[in-house]
Amino acid sequence: MAIDRRKQILEAATNSFSLFGYKATTMDQVAKIANVGKGTIYTFFKNKEELFDEIVSSLINEMTLEAEEVIDPEATFSENVHRALFRLLEFRKEHKLTIKLYQEAREMGTPAVSEVIDRMEKVVIEFLSHRIEKAILSGAIKPCNPEMTAFVLLKLYVSLIFDWERAHGPLDKDEIAHLFELYIIKGLSN
Amino acid sequence: MAIDRRKQILEAATNSFSLFGYKATTMDQVAKIANVGKGTIYTFFKNKEELFDEIVSSLINEMTLEAEEVIDPEATFSENVHRALFRLLEFRKEHKLTIKLYQEAREMGTPAVSEVIDRMEKVVIEFLSHRIEKAILSGAIKPCNPEMTAFVLLKLYVSLIFDWERAHGPLDKDEIAHLFELYIIKGLSN
DNA sequence: AGAATGACTAAATTACAAATATAGTCAAAC
DNA sequence: GTTTGACTATATTTGTAATTTAGTCATTCT
Numbered sequence: 001m002a003i004d005r006r007k008q009i010l011e012a013a014t015n016s017f018s019l020f021g022y023k024a025t026t027m028d029q030v031a032k033i034a035n036v037g038k039g040t041i042y043t044f045f046k047n048k049e050e051l052f053d054e055i056v057s058s059l060i061n062e063m064t065l066e067a068e069e070v071i072d073p074e075a076t077f078s079e080n081v082h083r084a085l086f087r088l089l090e091f092r093k094e095h096k097l098t099i100k101l102y103q104e105a106r107e108m109g110t111p112a113v114s115e116v117i118d119r120m121e122k123v124v125i126e127f128l129s130h131r132i133e134k135a136i137l138s139g140a141i142k143p144c145n146p147e148m149t150a151f152v153l154l155k156l157y158v159s160l161i162f163d164w165e166r167a168h169g170p171l172d173k174d175e176i177a178h179l180f181e182l183y184i185i186k187g188l189s190n
Numbered sequence: 191m192a193i194d195r196r197k198q199i200l201e202a203a204t205n206s207f208s209l210f211g212y213k214a215t216t217m218d219q220v221a222k223i224a225n226v227g228k229g230t231i232y233t234f235f236k237n238k239e240e241l242f243d244e245i246v247s248s249l250i251n252e253m254t255l256e257a258e259e260v261i262d263p264e265a266t267f268s269e270n271v272h273r274a275l276f277r278l279l280e281f282r283k284e285h286k287l288t289i290k291l292y293q294e295a296r297e298m299g300t301p302a303v304s305e306v307i308d309r310m311e312k313v314v315i316e317f318l319s320h321r322i323e324k325a326i327l328s329g330a331i332k333p334c335n336p337e338m339t340a341f342v343l344l345k346l347y348v349s350l351i352f353d354w355e356r357a358h359g360p361l362d363k364d365e366i367a368h369l370f371e372l373y374i375i376k377g378l379s380n
Numbered sequence: 381a382g383a384a385t386g387a388c389t390a391a392a393t394t395a396c397a398a399a400t401a402t403a404g405t406c407a408a409a410c
Numbered sequence: 411g412t413t414t415g416a417c418t419a420t421a422t423t424t425g426t427a428a429t430t431t432a433g434t435c436a437t438t439c440t
Contacts, residue, residue: 185378229414229415230412
């Protein structure tokens, strides 16, 4: 239990960031939770921001890997959107951090947090853009600006998860998948 | 030029709110621009917030009227969405106020401003909901939750006008109309 | 030795108070 | 009867002391 202090620190920091946000998490707190002296944190991480960045980077990596993994080149575009969405929606614990960060960015505008969100969104948009480009080339979907389409998909997702849920209670995975299918893939028109 | 002080005041306040926002507009300033004594404002409006509310209310009324007017019961749903959107996008001056208010709500979270935005969005969503309900009943579009669909349409609009434009420069009317057609009405799938 | 530590310091944040600015009033002027 | 701007009470900003927190480093522990 006294080994792998690095991991202990990362875990403690992740929990604290998820629960209280970036600004409200103190290094003393992280040290206390991780059961290490504060100095120990600085033997592994240059400063608070780097600790934060490492946590977010590995979250981004995990998500990208998962998404990459779940894509089936044989399946249709719509099916792949489904699969990726579903997997994404299962990231509940990591999601807690994301949700907290969106909240902190909105309510307090902490710069380090806004930067990190930009970074996350950039990765998501790039990932989606590539998929969309391929789907256009293969004729699976209509020609469109891939970056803007990625942007619209992300905005729809964020709107549903953060804004709609905040006012109307949570949506389950199937519901969200159905909504993407209806609004973006198939379209409303008969 | 010394008559209809009420109108002068409304105009001065509208300009100042559009240019500087709600908080940064002072009653002395409004009086100065409107060429009236400050006391005069209070013979027509109980306080700053009521002056603001009246301006926003008439903006909402104008918009609803315009939208109502532009709807053609004979035309298709998609065409009506187009027409309404186009008309909306012509509201450039009033739009300035809306844009400033969104900015102020985001950056400073002024309560009076956030309330007003909620009010505006509620009206828009109610208006859209009714149209969508009718379109579902007439079979013009697929069955869906009208309120949520209205919400998604609004969010797409706001995302494009405020978020995308902020990062990538303005979109022209035809482009926006085309995007609505592509993403929401027809869908991406081939 | 080398890793871990927590008292320590410098810098940032918050709490508080005085100074300023603003909303709203009202007695005088028109 | 309407308009007005000097006036007041309230809200905001500014400057400053008190507190908190990030980051260091001499000492302790293994």
